[in-house]
Amino acid sequence: xxxxxxxxxxxxxxxxxxxxxxxxxxxxxxxxxxxxxxxxxxxxxxxxxxxxxxxxxxxxxxxxxxxxxxxxxxxxxxxxxxxxxxxxxxxxxxxxxxxxxxxxxxxxxxxxxxxxxxxxxxxxxxxxxxxxxxxxxxxxxxxxxxxxxxxxxxxxxxxxxxxxxxxxxxxxxxxxxxxxxxxxxxxxxxxxxxxxxxxxxxxxxxxxxxxxxxxxxxxxxxxxxxxxxxxxxxxxxxxxxxxxxxxxxxxxxxxxxxxxxxxxxxxxxxxxxxxxxxxxxxxxxxxxxxxxxxxxx
Numbered sequence: 001x002x003x004x005x006x007x008x009x010x011x012x013x014x015x016x017x018x019x020x021x022x023x024x025x026x027x028x029x030x031x032x033x034x035x036x037x038x039x040x041x042x043x044x045x046x047x048x049x050x051x052x053x054x055x056x057x058x059x060x061x062x063x064x065x066x067x068x069x070x071x072x073x074x075x076x077x078x079x080x081x082x083x084x085x086x087x088x089x090x091x092x093x094x095x096x097x098x099x100x101x102x103x104x105x106x107x108x109x110x111x112x113x114x115x116x117x118x119x120x121x122x123x124x125x126x127x128x129x130x131x132x133x134x135x136x137x138x139x140x141x142x143x144x145x146x147x148x149x150x151x152x153x154x155x156x157x158x159x160x161x162x163x164x165x166x167x168x169x170x171x172x173x174x175x176x177x178x179x180x181x182x183x184x185x186x187x188x189x190x191x192x193x194x195x196x197x198x199x200x201x202x203x204x205x206x207x208x209x210x211x212x213x214x215x216x217x218x219x220x221x222x223x224x225x226x227x228x229x230x231x232x233x234x235x236x237x238x239x240x241x242x243x244x245x246x247x248x249x250x251x252x253x254x255x256x257x258x259x260x261x262x263x264x265x266x267x268x269x270x271x272x273x274x275x276x277x278x279x280x281x282x283x284x285x286x287x288x289x290x291x292x293x294x295x296x297x
Contacts, residue, residue, distance in 0.1 A: 028134060029182050030144070030157035030165035035203070039070035039141065040290070042205030044197055044246070045078030046239070047190035048213040049172070050258040052077030053098050053265045057272030058211050058250055059091035065280055067287075069209070071141045073200045075189035078211070079144035079169035080126060083162050086142035087130040098265050119167040119176045127163035135162050143203060144169040145189040145196045149178060154192040156199055194235045195249075197242040207290045209283060210246035212239055213272070215256045224256075247286035250279055 043062075045055050055078060062068075074082030084094060106121040135142055136159050143158040146168040157165040168179040168186040178185040193199065200208045214235055243249055252275035254268040 024161045024164050024181070028161045028164075030135070030160035030168065031182070032143075032156045033136075033159045035141070035158065037071075037141065038204040038206065040206050041067065041069045041287070042071040042073060042200035042203070042208045043069035043082070044195055044200050044208060044210040045072065045074045045082045046195035046210070046212050046214065047076030047078055047170075047188065047235075048258075049077055050260055050264065051213040051215075051254060051268065052081055054213045054252055054254050054268040054272035055081040055211055056091055056094045056098055057252070057269040057274075058276045059085060059094065060269070060273045061276035061280070062209075062283075063091050064277075065283070067209075067283065069140060071143070071200065071203060071205055073143045073145065073196050073203070074166075074169065075145045075193055075196050076170045076172070078195075078213075079166045079189065080122070083126055083135075083138070083142055083144065083166050084129055086138040086140040087133065087162070088139045089129075095269060098269065099262055103260065116175055116177045119171055119179060122170060123161075123163035123167040125163070126166045127161065130162050133162065135159050135165060138162070143199065145193050145199055146171070146179075146186040147189060147191040147193075149185045149187055152192060154189075154196075154199070155184075155186065156203075158203075190235065193238065193242065195239050195242060195246075197245040201245050206294070207286050208246045208248075209286075210243070210249045212249055212251040213254065213268075214239065214251075216251075216253055219253070219256050221256055247290070248279065248282045250276055252276070 072082040072086050105125060108117045108121060111117050135157065143156050144165040146155050148155045164181065169189045171179045171186060172188040178187050194214065195210050195212050197208055197210050215232060217232055217236055220229060252272040254271050
């Protein structure tokens with residue numbers, strides 16, 4: 001009983017703080033504004049919930065090779081990792097942050113009753129991490145994708161409040177409430193574009209390095225709920241439809257089941273780092289090809 005009371009007190013305090021920090025003035029609402037840019041390298045970070053810790057391993061390997069993106073596009077958890085990287089956190093710092101995350105920071109009172117979270121805690125965490133800078137003021141151009149409801153259309157945010165854009169991009173139905181602002185309602189970018197390769201191309205990227213942290217369907221264990229299988233298959237169809245637009249797709253095998261503890265985070269970051277190192281010849285080949293085409297023009 002004492003433990004429940006403590007959890008309730010923490011949830012009430014967190015909910016109150018998050019409500020205050022979630023207020024965004026109209027001129028900072030996330031939106032898309034066309035930019036006359038042609039980024040050489042776009043890094044696309046896909047959806048996956050806790051599996052998104054693997055993105056940090058990919059970033060470590062790319063940094064080690066001296067590769068820095070000129071544009072980052074993220075969907076769902078990929079938008080959170082991408083926003084922080086765009087804000088100036090290097091891979092080593094992101095790794096330390098990943099190991100130090102306290103899940104109580106994201107607790108909301110509605111979660112105690114099994115109801116979807118609002119996502120305000122995610123918004124507050126991101127805005128604090130980027131020092132309340134808007135998307136257009138981050139060090140690397142960044143875009144988050146979300147799904148507009150009820151027409152389920154893909155929406156791109158490259159201006160406005162970073163935390164609110166990330167919150168909308170990661171509002172997974174059933175786990176988070178839809179995020180409403182500007183007269184529209186948004187849910188998880190995973191619903192319309194789990195790995196938003198086409199978005200990176202539309203934003204002018206010459207070379208697209210796409211990171212897919214979804215599970216391998218061939219490794220689906222027996223006894224998995226049909227709902228999970230259906231979602232995995234839907235996600236795979238969507239990713240495969242966009243995959244031809246990527247110059248390199250990095251898809252590390254980090255196992256089927258996801259976790260939240262530090263041991264899981266360490267394991268998937270290390271696995272993704274090893275896999276990306278092995279894929280670097282493909283990355284170098286893609287960059288060389290793009291440079292050759294540019295020279296020919």
